[in-house]
Amino acid sequence: MNRPVLVLLVLGGLVSPWPSAHAAESRSGCTGFVTSLPATIATQGVWCLDRNLSTALTSGAAITIAANNVTLDCNDHAVISTDRAIYGVRITDRLNATVRHCTVRGFYIGVLATGIDGGAHRVEDNRIERSGVLGIGVDGAHNLVQRNLVTDTGSGDDVTNAVGILVAGDAVDNTVSGVWAGYEDYAGIGIELLGVGSKARGNLVRRVSQSADGYSVGLWLGAANQIAMDNRLMGSSWNIHGIRAEPGALCRGNTLTRWRIPLEGCAYAPENLLQ
Numbered sequence: 001m002n003r004p005v006l007v008l009l010v011l012g013g014l015v016s017p018w019p020s021a022h023a024a025e026s027r028s029g030c031t032g033f034v035t036s037l038p039a040t041i042a043t044q045g046v047w048c049l050d051r052n053l054s055t056a057l058t059s060g061a062a063i064t065i066a067a068n069n070v071t072l073d074c075n076d077h078a079v080i081s082t083d084r085a086i087y088g089v090r091i092t093d094r095l096n097a098t099v100r101h102c103t104v105r106g107f108y109i110g111v112l113a114t115g116i117d118g119g120a121h122r123v124e125d126n127r128i129e130r131s132g133v134l135g136i137g138v139d140g141a142h143n144l145v146q147r148n149l150v151t152d153t154g155s156g157d158d159v160t161n162a163v164g165i166l167v168a169g170d171a172v173d174n175t176v177s178g179v180w181a182g183y184e185d186y187a188g189i190g191i192e193l194l195g196v197g198s199k200a201r202g203n204l205v206r207r208v209s210q211s212a213d214g215y216s217v218g219l220w221l222g223a224a225n226q227i228a229m230d231n232r233l234m235g236s237s238w239n240i241h242g243i244r245a246e247p248g249a250l251c252r253g254n255t256l257t258r259w260r261i262p263l264e265g266c267a268y269a270p271e272n273l274l275q
Contacts, residue, residue, distance in 0.1 A: 030073070037062045037079070044069040049102075054080040061090035062107070068095045074102035074126075081106040084132060091121065098122040108132035110150070114139045119168075123148060135176070136165045141195065143169030154180035154188060161187045164205070168195035173202040185214045190233070192220040199227040206234035217241040218259065221266075224248035228266075235259040 031045025037055040041047050044067050055062050062079050064087075065072065072089060079088050079102060088104035091097045093115030103126070104110040110128035113121045119140025128135040128150045135150035145167045153176075154162025164176035171191050181188035190205030200219055210216040218233035218241065228251045233242045235258040242259035243251050243266065251266035257275040 034063060034072075038064070040064045040066050041070050041072065042066045046071040046073055048072075049074040049077040049079075052078040052080065054078075054082055055085055056082050057085040058083050059086055061085070061087035063089045065089065065091045065094060065097050068097075070094070070096075071098040071100065072102065073098075073100050076101050076103070078103035078105055084108055087112055088128075088131075091115075091118065093117045096120045098124070099126060100124050101126065103127040103129065104131075105129040106131075109134045110136055112137045113143070116140065119143055121169075122146070127151070128153075133160050133182075134163050134166060136167070137163070138167045138169065139194065140168055143167055144172065145169065145174060146172040148174045150174065150176045152178040152180070154182065161189060163189045163192055164208075165191045167191075167193060168198060170199045170201070171203055172199075175204045176208075177204075177206050179208045179216075181210045181214050181216070186210070187214050188216045189220055190218045192217075192222055193226050194222055196223050196225050197227075198223065199229070200231055201227070201229045203231045204234075205231070208235070208239060210240065215240045217244045218256070219243045219254075221245035221249040221251075226250070227252070229253055231255070233257070233259065 030048035033048050037053050086108045088107040089099050089111045091113035110131040120142045121138050123136055123145045124147055126148045131153045132155050135153045150164045153164050160182045162179050162181045164179050176190045179188040188208045188210050190208045205218045208216045216239045226249045230253045232255045240260050242256035242262040245265035248267050251269040253271045255273045256262040262274045
């Protein structure tokens with residue numbers, strides 16, 4: 001299976017520890033505030049947004065988390081690319097990062113955490129909109145991606161797969177709506193799990209497409225002993241795989257609607273509803 005090419009570009013930026021008086025009164029738990037893009041957070045703590053921010057970058061990251069034990073709390077504000085920068089939020093080889101309450105719109109990759117020395121990240125309660133190839137990607141170990149809304153991932157113009165959520169760890173109560181694969185033989189994938197023992201529970205996936213010669217997967221279990229439980233996967237007459245699993249996976253209590261192959265590869269598959 002072809003993977004998106006993820007290029008690391010590190011940019012500097014401005015992170016102000018001195019918020020406005022109004023912001024300080026309403027968000028007293030913040031260590032400091034991100035006030036312009038691109039920005040690099042290099043000190044642990046809770047870093048916040050008090051306004052929408054946009055960037056016209058065509059490469060690099062809008063916000064780079066470059067320390068352990070950092071929380072980025074956008075307070076329901078937006079980080080917006082006006083010209084398809086590569087990353088909305090970028091984390092590499094760090095531990096215990098949290099990204100929450102952010103709208104991340106128009107980036108090639110919305111939120112990405114990578115590195116074998118990193119992990120224990122949480123990406124939660126965000127809206128990730130119109131990413132070029134990947135909405136949320138979290139590598140490492142012991143990660144949690146929960147309660148996110150990921151919409152309209154994949155432009156259809158790139159020679160690559162398009163993936164809503166890719167996580168080593170647990171994906172819980174997310175909604176992925178709209179994944180559009182590139183051309184030729186590439187795939188649209190709603191949620192893909194990495195790593196032994198990862199779990200997908202309570203997610204909703206719908207409107208996943210493939211290219212003309214490609215294939216679509218609502219939920220891909222990519223390693224042994226992963227679990228898919230109580231997910232709703234809504235396909236159409238031309239969608240192919242509802243759940244596609246490597247040997248040893250458990251698929252229980254899922255509802256799969258209008259997939260050509262609702263379940264494939266699950267070692268144990270009780271109580272699933274195939275419609």
